[in-house]
Amino acid sequence: MREKVREILTAFDGDKSQVIPMLQAIQHEVGYLPEEGMEEVASYTGLRRSKVYGTATFYSQFYFTPQGDHEIKVCLGTACHVKGAMNLMDTLERELGIRCGETTTDNKYSLKRVNCVGSCALAPVVMVEDHVYGRVETKHVKGVLDKSAASV
Amino acid sequence: MQQVFETIAKQSRAAWKALHREDIPQILIGSATCGRGTGALDIMRAIQRKLDENGIQALVKEVGCIGMCYAEALVDIIKPGFPRISYSQMTPEKATELVESFLVGDDPRPDMALGHFGDQALEGIPRLYELPVFDGQERVILKNCGHIDPESIDEYILQGGYSGLVKSLESQPEEIIEKVSQSGLRGRGGAGFPTGRKWASCLRAQGDQKYVICNADEGDPGAFMDRSVLEGDPHSVIEGMIIAGYAIGATRGYMYVRAEYPLAIFRLKKAIAQAKERNLLGENILGSGFDFELEVFQGAGAFVCGESTALVLSIEGNRGMPKPLPRPRTTEKGLWDKPTLLNNVKTFSMVPQIMNRGPQWFAGIGTEGSPGTAVFALTGKIERSGLVEVPMGMELRRIIEKIGGGVPDGRAFKAVQTGGPSGGCLPDEMLSLPVDFDTLDRAGSMMGSGGMVVLDDSTCMVDVAKYFLDFTCEESCGQCVPCRLGTQQMLAILEDICAGQGREGDIEQLLALGESIIKTSICGLGKSAPNPVLSTIKYFRDEYEAHIKEKRCPALVCHRLILYRIDEEKCSGCGLCLRSCPVQAISGEKKEPHQIADEECTRCGICLDVCPDRFGAVECITGQENLASSGRDGSECPH
Numbered sequence: 001m002r003e004k005v006r007e008i009l010t011a012f013d014g015d016k017s018q019v020i021p022m023l024q025a026i027q028h029e030v031g032y033l034p035e036e037g038m039e040e041v042a043s044y045t046g047l048r049r050s051k052v053y054g055t056a057t058f059y060s061q062f063y064f065t066p067q068g069d070h071e072i073k074v075c076l077g078t079a080c081h082v083k084g085a086m087n088l089m090d091t092l093e094r095e096l097g098i099r100c101g102e103t104t105t106d107n108k109y110s111l112k113r114v115n116c117v118g119s120c121a122l123a124p125v126v127m128v129e130d131h132v133y134g135r136v137e138t139k140h141v142k143g144v145l146d147k148s149a150a151s152v
Numbered sequence: 153m154q155q156v157f158e159t160i161a162k163q164s165r166a167a168w169k170a171l172h173r174e175d176i177p178q179i180l181i182g183s184a185t186c187g188r189g190t191g192a193l194d195i196m197r198a199i200q201r202k203l204d205e206n207g208i209q210a211l212v213k214e215v216g217c218i219g220m221c222y223a224e225a226l227v228d229i230i231k232p233g234f235p236r237i238s239y240s241q242m243t244p245e246k247a248t249e250l251v252e253s254f255l256v257g258d259d260p261r262p263d264m265a266l267g268h269f270g271d272q273a274l275e276g277i278p279r280l281y282e283l284p285v286f287d288g289q290e291r292v293i294l295k296n297c298g299h300i301d302p303e304s305i306d307e308y309i310l311q312g313g314y315s316g317l318v319k320s321l322e323s324q325p326e327e328i329i330e331k332v333s334q335s336g337l338r339g340r341g342g343a344g345f346p347t348g349r350k351w352a353s354c355l356r357a358q359g360d361q362k363y364v365i366c367n368a369d370e371g372d373p374g375a376f377m378d379r380s381v382l383e384g385d386p387h388s389v390i391e392g393m394i395i396a397g398y399a400i401g402a403t404r405g406y407m408y409v410r411a412e413y414p415l416a417i418f419r420l421k422k423a424i425a426q427a428k429e430r431n432l433l434g435e436n437i438l439g440s441g442f443d444f445e446l447e448v449f450q451g452a453g454a455f456v457c458g459e460s461t462a463l464v465l466s467i468e469g470n471r472g473m474p475k476p477l478p479r480p481r482t483t484e485k486g487l488w489d490k491p492t493l494l495n496n497v498k499t500f501s502m503v504p505q506i507m508n509r510g511p512q513w514f515a516g517i518g519t520e521g522s523p524g525t526a527v528f529a530l531t532g533k534i535e536r537s538g539l540v541e542v543p544m545g546m547e548l549r550r551i552i553e554k555i556g557g558g559v560p561d562g563r564a565f566k567a568v569q570t571g572g573p574s575g576g577c578l579p580d581e582m583l584s585l586p587v588d589f590d591t592l593d594r595a596g597s598m599m600g601s602g603g604m605v606v607l608d609d610s611t612c613m614v615d616v617a618k619y620f621l622d623f624t625c626e627e628s629c630g631q632c633v634p635c636r637l638g639t640q641q642m643l644a645i646l647e648d649i650c651a652g653q654g655r656e657g658d659i660e661q662l663l664a665l666g667e668s669i670i671k672t673s674i675c676g677l678g679k680s681a682p683n684p685v686l687s688t689i690k691y692f693r694d695e696y697e698a699h700i701k702e703k704r705c706p707a708l709v710c711h712r713l714i715l716y717r718i719d720e721e722k723c724s725g726c727g728l729c730l731r732s733c734p735v736q737a738i739s740g741e742k743k744e745p746h747q748i749a750d751e752e753c754t755r756c757g758i759c760l761d762v763c764p765d766r767f768g769a770v771e772c773i774t775g776q777e778n779l780a781s782s783g784r785d786g787s788e789c790p791h
Contacts, residue, residue, distance in 0.1 A: 121221030
């Protein structure tokens, strides 16, 4: 892991202003932020480990445990909320057998909430990876899951 | 400089002409994030396949969002001999059929068309700009969105792009700032600070290095104006930033874009590379001796980073926690303690046009105190949701009822939420208010950056207030007590009220807490966090009281205050609800009345939706007496 992270970091010059882009790059490659990753960023930039950890934990984009193959994000923006996004979240939690913020035991899906993906006219919205599914009803949830599973 | 640019523009014209041959049709696909969400890319592939099959030569290209999100997916066809025609609600199948009729054949299919852009009448198809959705709209910021290929710098240049930069580079920085001041432009991020004044103070500030930052951390839930501009016309923002850099003496710029906008980030990076290639960005721009470098910084998901000092800390690699007052202004000590100019996406995107068309032109639009136009993301319970751009000062009612087409499904309008988590909800009687920076503020809401969510009578206002408090609680950076703990307290009270545990005095407690949070929080997030609660109490106090005193949710939303039941007299035992229930909470023999097991029911409401109107056997009830008559007290429900 350390080797991999070091290789990712070679794209940066080690300036401490690049902490967030470095963490993003690691998460992009590894899928989450392993402890070794944050330690490497600290030693590469000369910052204290606590400082790097403090920055990473402040932002909702970063995860500290391995994530599922597919990232399912339910938009809980205002427009989605008033159009029943919570019912979608309930349905997804039930279908996947996990709570929001968790990953299925087979590591296939991670279920997350997102505050707004800015596609409010299509509310309610579910995002799988970078794809936005609009006007989703509870009866569509199974289809969305099947489609994402097929896209491996 | 003019000559250098003329050579570039000539090349752009030539490149554009080679692509846009007059003898072949053009097909425009609205492929911003919302278009893609309705299948734009599948549609594009289907169209290309159909064209190939029939050996038809055509230019198929992607364009940004024209703002009619309700009509997505949109496909426009410009066929020689016809004006440009827009087709709405496209699917791959419909688009294939359209190509067959109109491009293989010669039938423009009025039945599928939304409108055309021509000057002359066209049999069976209305003029697009005469549709009610364009009533009173004026496109300044969104001028190019939906019309040009955002990934082509040539198209932007052909629309007059970068000529504002050339004009600016030929003037003195003070002259540029004077023009911006004269135009009366105010920051479009929400606060409405005079842009010219901000630029002037940044020019005056001493520093060996200065920075320009574009705040594209559009985090307000219910807002997507900035995303549309970045996805549909990225060069306009870049051009505005270069002009700002020249005006204040900055040589570096950052675009802080939220990570949830991958397409915007992709298109911006591409646009920056194109501008560099043409020497409109980078070293010695157009031979002027002015250098300006621009990079995209991807946010990492923190709403509070929309606040200027937090955003700056975030670029520096820190936790994005706003700096407490007193503190030096960002314009004097910003990024790495250097003078920094921070403006919103829409503010920058207006600058090139002000340089080109003059400050008087801009000042002539809108109202005296708030000149120009405002872009709103009109969403929620509205017939025609989408992006709307209107002159400042237009009545709220005209935006909602005329442009938006009012509330759908025969339901009644209840409120409009503006300004996101910092704003508030305004009821019907406030809809005569003109939209500008100052009026909405006085009414207890705010214009904000432009989110406008319409709520109907099926929306519970206490639930909406709870929703926003949950949001700010989650997004509070945690550094000051009033915001960190105060919002938690308010949220706990709201949760109790929604769960049927509300007590006498809760409303007063919320008001008192709200007031102290506003007075004592250190940044804008905290200072505005109570607004959604205070404005709903101000205008919808009766709903709070119904929850507290009668354990009744008038909009039938709060799960613990409602239950679903089947009227035995009316139920025919058709089994539709039983089969549709996702949690098998409904039982009953065929042709016998069914029952709902309350402890299993999750209140999804599907049974009510599927029960045929001719039976109308499923009902949703609320209120202490009703719930008690159904065998339970409101507080016992497990959900």
